[in-house]
Amino acid sequence: MSEFAVELQDVIKQFPTPEGGQVFAVNHVSMQIKNGExxxxxxxxxxxxxxxxxxxxxxxxxxxxxxxxxxxxQGHTPPFxxxxxxxxxxYALFQHMTVFQNVAFGLEMDHxxxxxxxxxxxxxxxxxxxxxxxxxxxxxxSGGQQQRVALARAIVKTPKVLLLDEPLGALDLKxxxxxxxxxxxxxxxxGITFVYVTHDQEEALTMSDRIAVMSFGKVLQMxxxxxxxxxxxxxxxxxxxxxxxxxxxxxKSVENGKASVYIQELDAEVMGLVSGDISVGExxxxxxxxxxxxxxxxxxxNQNCFEGVVSSTTYIGSDTHVxxxxxxxxxxxxxxxxxxxxxxxxxxxxxxxxxxTLFPENTLIMADK
Amino acid sequence: MNPYRRSxxxxxSTVLVYIFLYAPxxxxxxxxxxxxxxxxxxxxxxxxxxxxxxNGSTVIQSPCGPFHWFCELAKNREVMGATKxxxxxxxxxxxxxxxxxxxxxxxxxxxxxxxxxxxxxxLYIPIVIPEIVMGIGILVLFSQVFTFLNGVFGITGDDRLGxxxxxxxxxxxxxxxxFVTLVVQARLQGFDKSIEEAAMDLGxxxxxxxxxVTFPTILPGILSGGLLAFTLSxxxxxxxxxxxxxxxxxxxxxxxxxxxxxxxxQVNALSAVxxxxxxxxxxxxxxxxxRAS
Numbered sequence: 001m002s003e004f005a006v007e008l009q010d011v012i013k014q015f016p017t018p019e020g021g022q023v024f025a026v027n028h029v030s031m032q033i034k035n036g037e038x039x040x041x042x043x044x045x046x047x048x049x050x051x052x053x054x055x056x057x058x059x060x061x062x063x064x065x066x067x068x069x070x071x072x073x074q075g076h077t078p079p080f081x082x083x084x085x086x087x088x089x090x091y092a093l094f095q096h097m098t099v100f101q102n103v104a105f106g107l108e109m110d111h112x113x114x115x116x117x118x119x120x121x122x123x124x125x126x127x128x129x130x131x132x133x134x135x136x137x138x139x140x141x142s143g144g145q146q147q148r149v150a151l152a153r154a155i156v157k158t159p160k161v162l163l164l165d166e167p168l169g170a171l172d173l174k175x176x177x178x179x180x181x182x183x184x185x186x187x188x189x190x191g192i193t194f195v196y197v198t199h200d201q202e203e204a205l206t207m208s209d210r211i212a213v214m215s216f217g218k219v220l221q222m223x224x225x226x227x228x229x230x231x232x233x234x235x236x237x238x239x240x241x242x243x244x245x246x247x248x249x250x251x252k253s254v255e256n257g258k259a260s261v262y263i264q265e266l267d268a269e270v271m272g273l274v275s276g277d278i279s280v281g282e283x284x285x286x287x288x289x290x291x292x293x294x295x296x297x298x299x300x301x302n303q304n305c306f307e308g309v310v311s312s313t314t315y316i317g318s319d320t321h322v323x324x325x326x327x328x329x330x331x332x333x334x335x336x337x338x339x340x341x342x343x344x345x346x347x348x349x350x351x352x353x354x355x356x357t358l359f360p361e362n363t364l365i366m367a368d369k
Numbered sequence: 370m371n372p373y374r375r376s377x378x379x380x381x382s383t384v385l386v387y388i389f390l391y392a393p394x395x396x397x398x399x400x401x402x403x404x405x406x407x408x409x410x411x412x413x414x415x416x417x418x419x420x421x422x423x424n425g426s427t428v429i430q431s432p433c434g435p436f437h438w439f440c441e442l443a444k445n446r447e448v449m450g451a452t453k454x455x456x457x458x459x460x461x462x463x464x465x466x467x468x469x470x471x472x473x474x475x476x477x478x479x480x481x482x483x484x485x486x487x488x489x490x491x492l493y494i495p496i497v498i499p500e501i502v503m504g505i506g507i508l509v510l511f512s513q514v515f516t517f518l519n520g521v522f523g524i525t526g527d528d529r530l531g532x533x534x535x536x537x538x539x540x541x542x543x544x545x546x547x548f549v550t551l552v553v554q555a556r557l558q559g560f561d562k563s564i565e566e567a568a569m570d571l572g573x574x575x576x577x578x579x580x581x582v583t584f585p586t587i588l589p590g591i592l593s594g595g596l597l598a599f600t601l602s603x604x605x606x607x608x609x610x611x612x613x614x615x616x617x618x619x620x621x622x623x624x625x626x627x628x629x630x631x632x633x634x635q636v637n638a639l640s641a642v643x644x645x646x647x648x649x650x651x652x653x654x655x656x657x658x659x660r661a662s
Contacts (some may be wrong), residue, residue, distance in 0.1 A: 059566050079569040092567035096585045105581075109572030153571070 002071030005161050005193035006033040006056055011065035013051050013217075025051040026062075027217035033161075033195060033210075038187050040196045040204040043214035044240075049197045052214075053163050056195060058082045070160050080109070084161040085154040089169055091146050093138040099125070099149050100134035106157045124156040127186065144175050155186075161193045168203065180206050201241050205229065213237050233276030234367045235285040245293070245331050247286040248368060251278055259365040261286050266327055270304055272363030285368040290332040292362040295322065295348070296355045304358040313348050320347045324354060331356060394644055401637035402435050438638040448639060451623040454534060458609075458619060459602040462541035467595040469542070470549025471587075477550070478557045492547040500544075504611035507540045511612065532614030540612045541605065545598035552597055556590025589657050596654045600647055 013026040026048040033039045041049035054060045055067050058079035067074045069083060085106070094102050103121045112120070125131050128148035138146055147167060154162055164183075168176045184207045187194045198204050204211050205225040212222045213236075221233045232238035235246060247270065249263040259274045261284050270286050278284045299305055308326035315337075322333045333356065339346065348354070405412030418434035433440035442448055476482075477489060495503060515530040524530065564586065568578040584591075606621040613622060620643070627636055 057566075057570060059569075078574070079566065080572045080574050084570075086567070086570045088563045088567055090561055090563050092561065092563035094564060094568075094582055094586075105568070105573075106571035109577070153567075157571070 002068075003034065004032045004068070005035045005037070005070060006039075006195060007031065007066075007068040008052065008055070009066045009068060011052070011055065011062045011067065013048070013055060013060060014063045024217045026055070029065075029214075029217070029219050031212060031219065031222065033193060036191050036193055038184065038194045038196065038207055038209045040198060040208040040211045041214055042198055042201060042204040042211050042240075044199055046216075047214040048217040049199075049214050050165055053086075053165055053195060053197050056161070057084055057086050057163050083159055084163055085157055085159040086163040086165065087150050087154045087167045089166045091138075091150040093146060093149055093153075095138055097137075098134060099130065099136050099138065099141070102138065102149055103134075103153045103156050106153065110157070120156055121152075124152040127155070128152045143170055144179070147171060147179065151183075151186075155190065155192070158190070159192065161195060162187075164194060164196045166198055167196075168198075168200075176203070183207060205241070213240060215240075231273075231275045231364065232287070232366065234369050235287065236369060238285070238287040238364070238366065243290055243332065244287045245290060247329065248283060249286065251280050251282050251284045251365070254278065254280055258360065259284070261365055265329060266306060268306070270358060270363060270365075271360040272304075272358075272365040273361065274366075275364040276366045278365060278367055283368050284365050286358075287364045287366060288358050288362060290321070290334040291319075291336070292359070293331070293333045294357040294359065295324075295333050295335055296357065297353075299355045300357055304360055304363065306356050306358075308354055308356055310348050310350055310352045310354055312350060315347055322348050322354075324356060326356065397637055398641045398644065401438055401634055401641040403438070403634045403637070406633060438634040439642070441633075442635050442638045442642075445635065447618075447623060448620075448635075451618045451620045454617055455603060455619040455621075458534065458537050458541055459599050461538050462545055462602045463595055463599040465538075465542045466545035466598045467549050467591060470546045470594060470598070471553050471591050473546065473550045474553035474557060477554060478560070479562075492550055495544050495547050496551075500607040503544060504608045507536075507543070507608065508611040511536050532612060532617070534614075534617040536612045536614065537609055537617055537619070540608050541602045544605075544608060545601055548597050548601060549591075549594035552594035553587065553590045556587050556593075560587065593654050593657045596650055596657070600650055603643075603647065 008029050008031040011026055011029045012024065014022045015025050017023050029048065029052060031039075031052075041052060043049045051060060055062055056069070058074065058077055058081075061076055074082060094105065097105070100121055103124055104117050107117045107120060121134070122131070125134060128151050130145060130148050130152060133141065133145065133149075138149065141149065147170070150167070167183075168179050171179060180203055183194075196204070196207065205228075208225055210222065210224055211228050213220045213228060215236055221228060221237045223231075228237065228241055232241060232244075238244045239246070247261075247263050247266070249261040249270070252260045252262050252269060254274060257274050258271060259278060260269050260271050262269050263286065272286055272288075275287075294300070299307070306326045308324040308331065310322055311325045311330065312323045314321040317337070319334045319336055322335055324331045324333060335348070337347070341347075400411060402414050403411055404415045415435045415437050418432065473488075473492075477485065482488075511532065518524070519529050564582055565578050568582040569575070573581060604621065605619075606625065609619050609622060610625075613619065618626075620639070624636055624639065627633075
């Protein structure tokens with residue numbers, strides 16, 4: 001048995017445009033998804049994540065390249081012969097069938113004995129907490145319950161890989177958070193490989209073992225949530241995942257994984273860690289997360305320390321979001337409210353002079369794209 | 370309060386619409402119980418069973434009482450023959466046009482092909498152009514083809530190809546197809562293609578997917594399309610008139626023939642039955658539409 005549940009080998013998918021041209025939905029994508037992994041494809045709409053998922057399911061065939069599932073190249077294998085099941089964004093429940101019939105459909109197609117069907121459908125409905133709902137029709141269920149039916153229907157066949165296409169997109173925030181945890185727990189209990197498509201970066205960070213960040217049909221970065229958040233390899237990823245401050249400048253030196261960038265607007269050099277590919281002389285982006293900047297009333301260091309004026313503040317309970325103007329650059333800083341105080345001065349005020357320290361170990365130098 | 374509710378114009382026009390639409394049908398049905406021999410004069414309702422005196426002279430034994438003309442109708446061989454023809458034509462043409470029309474609707478919905486927009490527009494043409502033009506066109510086509518075939522194969526005498534039940538059926542299929550296609554297409558508008566993908570994803574091949582998922586989902590649309598085709602076929606006069614032949618008289622053709630000779634309340638009885646049948650079908654259709662949405 002292959003080490004990988006799913007492999008995309010240099011896959012290209014082109015679609016004809018109405019004007020008669022060709023557009024790349026997926027452009028030279030390679031991925032290796034390990035057995036039992038919770039793998040997410042993350043990106044905004046049109047980045048190729050759903051097309052990639054549909055190629056694994058067999059609803060689309062690659063223009064070039066190969067989709068390999070459990071070591072078997074799929075070629076033009078139709079969806080009904082692939083060992084994967086899908087949870088659809090629209091749920092795609094069969095409205096003319098009861099919940100039980102919906103979930104039993106896949107087993108019926110495999111000619112599973114009736115007593116076993118009853119048993120397995122029951123277990124599957126239990127697992128998504130819908131026991132006793134078997135006789136209802138999808139229309140009689142809430143959105144969250146319909147979502148669970150779609151899930152039960154896909155896991156009842158215990159596929160090697162479960163494909164999920166933004167399954168929580170239509171749920172309200174609270175239910176979505178609940179389902180995120182439930183899905184993760186379910187995945188760990190079943191030990192099935194999950195390939196999850198989402199545009200919600202927080203969702204991806206919460207649930208995934210590994211994430212592929214996609215844009216314009218290409219994979220920009222693949223890694224664990226920590227790697228993606230802490231070491232984005234380009235400006236797009238740093239910007240897409242979480243929040244970041246960016247400064248732009250020319251790379252002066254690169255050494256031992258550290259680099260120095262000259263920022264013209266600040267007339268200063270900023271030191272930071274190299275994240276991704278950069279070389280001396282290139283234009284680079286300096287990225288630092290707002291929670292990783294130190295605010296102080298006095299200059300603390302000679303290096304990576306800049307004076308600015310507070311331009312606005314927002315108290316949001318756990319944090320105070322402080323915007324600091326440094327020579328025309330608006331820098332976001334999130335200060336955790338570690339001390340309980342009613343004094344407004346404890347939370348910075350507009351017009352106040354402050355010093356920002358961008359610790360080199362928290363500052364990332366990356367390709368400006 | 371809604372200001373339009375109070376306007377007497379709305380009330381009057383509503384009443385007028387109902388009068389002009391339904392008074393003729395009501396009168397028609399009342400005359401089916403006429404105790405006069407002609408359907409021009411109303412001689413009062415037939416109120417009793419037993420001997421009937423009609424128009425002052427003839428006395429008729431009627432076991433059916435008020436339903437005298439319905440019984441006469443049932444005894445009328447020509448009417449029964451025409452009924453059989455009408456239903457035969459309606460059933461065959463409905464089933465055929467429903468199948469073909471549904472297939473056309475599915476093809477137009479999911480595939481892109483050459484001349485697709487022309488195909489779509491060509492569906493409206495039989496609906497839009499006058500029926501009499503269609504009728505004459507079909508007549509010319511059939512007679513030309515039959516003359517040609519009879520000549521080529523040297524068919525003579527009674528074996529010659531000519532107009533009859535089969536030509537009526539073919540033309541009914543032809544004019545019903547666009548109606549079925551348009552009704553089914555309307556139903557397919559909101560069709561979520563992902564349910565078909567879900568079925569295939571769960572292990573159903575294309576055929577199983579169609580019969581287990583696609584077909585049940587669009588069935589209400591197919592049924593209402595089929596019922597429309599059925600009523601159109603039952604009612605059709607113009608095209609049938611041009612394509613019918615010996616032994617293929619349908620009810621509308623028969624009634625038209627009667628009108629040119631003597632008109633007895635039998636015609637009213639026939640029309641009353643007809644109205645009831647068509648009305649029931651329309652009600653059924655309405656129910657299906659409601660269930661579909």
